[in-house]
Amino acid sequence: YAASGLVRLQDFNNNTTGFSGYPVSVGITQPLFAYNWMKWARMTEPLVYEEAQKNFIESIEEISFEATSRFFRYLRIQTNYALAESNLRNSRDNLRIASVRQELGTISENDFARIQLSVFNAQKALNNARIDLKNADYELKRYIGLDQNQQIELIIPLDMFLFKVDPVKALEEALENRKETPEFERRLIQAERDLTQAKRNSGLSATLNMSYGVSNSADMLGGVYENPDQQQNVSLSLSIPILDWGRSESQVRLAESQRELVIYDVEQDRQDFERRVVVMVEQFNLIRDQIETAEAADKVAEEGYLIALKKFQNGEISITDLNISLAEREAAKRDYISSLENYWESYYLLREVTLYDFEMKQKIFYDNPMLD
Template sequence: MNNRSLDKFRLKNCAEPLVDLVVQAGQKEAVRRLARPLRFLILALCVFFSPFGFAQPTKLTLSEVVQMARDQSISARQAATTKETKYWEYRTFLSNYKPQLTLSGNLPAFSRSFIEVRQPDGTIQFQPVRNNNSSLNLSLSQSIAATGGSIYATSQLQRFDDFDRKNTLYNGTPFAVGYLQPLLRFNSFKWDKRIEPLKFNESQQTYVESLEQISLRASGLFFDLLLAQVNLQIAETNLINTQSILKVADEKYALGKNTRNEILQLQLELLKARKAVGVSKRDLEMASLNLKAYIGLQAEGKIELETPDQPVALALSSERAIGEAFANRADAIAFGRRTLEAERAVAKAKGDNGLNATLTGTLGFSNRGITVPELYRRPQDQQTVELQLDIPILDWGRSKSRTKTAQAQRQLTQYAVEQDKQNFQQEIYTQVTLFEMLRDQLSLTVQADSIASEKYRIAQDRYVLGNLSITDLSISFTEKDQAKRDYIYALRDYWGAYYKLRQLTLYDFETESKLK
């Protein structure tokens, strides 16, 4: 049952007993006829005076806020869209290694012009030409990653129409198979097959890291609002306590038991307390709007956050955290991917600098005729073998320079990867140490908060009895408030470090499971 349905249910239960009571009290028929309008009147009064009303505050825990941000925030949708984009990019890569069926052609290919025709005596004549030279080609090809070549099968049909002479001819290749193989050249298929799966896996882990970054951000906004909520509670409590103490001080002043200076000091404290309430309400509203906007909460009204419980003790070690990070993080995959890309650049520089050759061979059948069926009657054998060469003879050291540049860049990449690995490990080690320190600090702030609250209660009682000065009471005020805020700050630091550790390792140490 949602909040609105729950409110209607409560209001109905509020109105119905009152209406029944009026109907039972009045035995006249007129009262019974007025029962329905009376019910609506009482229902409206219940709405007006109801403590719960339709604007019931939304109560949320830290885990609920984090989950809402992961499910429905704009950042989560952006991360999901990026993940989907990388998925289709990977599917595009995989399609390069699948058979490709292609239909190409020129339909029509009409031409009407004057062409140059050399005569037997060496002169030039321009003869009018009107023809249509159409063609269709159906081919099936398959790339071979190991060699970088491709095997293909093809079927071709060509039609030539001479409109001046009213003549039609057909030429075609019913069937032919061939193989194209680059020689001593860079094989992009082989390198892509090693690198693209790493890029895809990297994108999947990047998505998980993005969700953990969202969790970290949501937890920060949660504690911003929780701190504003606590500050408002402190300010309102201090306002009530200051008013009570000022009342007691006025009575004592009337009896001559304290000075005018103490009254003025309390009046000043009362003004500060009222100002603090106003500032806290403003901060609460701003923090609430920021949290709602980030987690995509459309509910109206106030949000009430529940203070997280004391966290359970987690068994952590730097070695284990670093191991999980290398097994799960996108950066760990990127280390290998960057090294392979540098190796690919060197291989490409070497492959493009030397002898470049392409061998093409085709075996099939071909024929010609004045009709299409004649092409398939006793076709003639067709064989083609072609070797294309590209040999640089004099390039003034360009080939060597490109190779040396790629090798130097590879060495630089290796150094950068080694440095990034060290930073990677150091960051996790520092985070584990920080997490354990903040866990201990949280335990101390819990004790400090309890002591400060008890000290304030004692100071308040002593002041009423006349055993404590207003200055000492103000100090107790300040210590109590600061201890409460320190506790919320300690909770925030702890949970921030917890979600940061999850992001750095992509591992949940509480459930002992890999994050997905």
């Protein structure tokens, strides 16, 4: 430190005035056994910075995952709308055929009424699907920043490379790339820091003070700065608590228990994180078989519906059988879309939890514009 001081002395009894001061003085105050916060800051602050850097990359991947979820929500609703249009069109064709059969007396009143009801239900489903599509269209465009007046039509993302992920590799990359690793280390260091601080604050404390400067006294103000005398000072102060009613000891014990709790919590969090990565990899590897099965079921259900529709129009099956085939077709189509959604969401979630691109076989990294 550096300091300068000036004192004016007024003696009212003798009616005299004097000045005393030190024009300049430099010194140092050094605690000898005190808690050194700078030492611990040098250990924790780089970890905090590393956490922030990795958290930025994770945030970008979270946006990718959220965009994927909104994309498939729109795609599901768009598919429902297309199915509703197709169902209404086919229902009206069926009603026209049923009207001709009614004139010929080859269809019962009950079947004709059920065909009419299917037209009303198809129209109602189309109206609901149109409302859902408008809402999904607005939300997707707002999220990705598209003009609300721009027309879009999503295409089912079939161009994908189905691959398997090695759980050992995924766990290795997750521990290296994610912010949890420096976070676990920082929490342990902070627990040790708090314990050290409690111990240093409870025992002997010593402070070394050294100063060097010049000082002078004079009757006039200017005389203080003329030919000042050198002044040197060295002092060592000790502070020993004699009686604090166990307060220091209780603080140390509390810090020790908190450190043990942090060690336990960090170990549990580490195990949970590693288990989460392994489970996600296992789920991702199972999705490939689900996609292949769902795709085959979708094709079979579509072909079965077209066959049932043709048979119904030829009078070979009833409206009940046609509705069953229609329900199977819609369920298979939605299941296929859902399996694709699970794949892509799992893909981006796996990227987020490992910060590794398994398709390109490289770590995920984005430049932070705030650091430019």
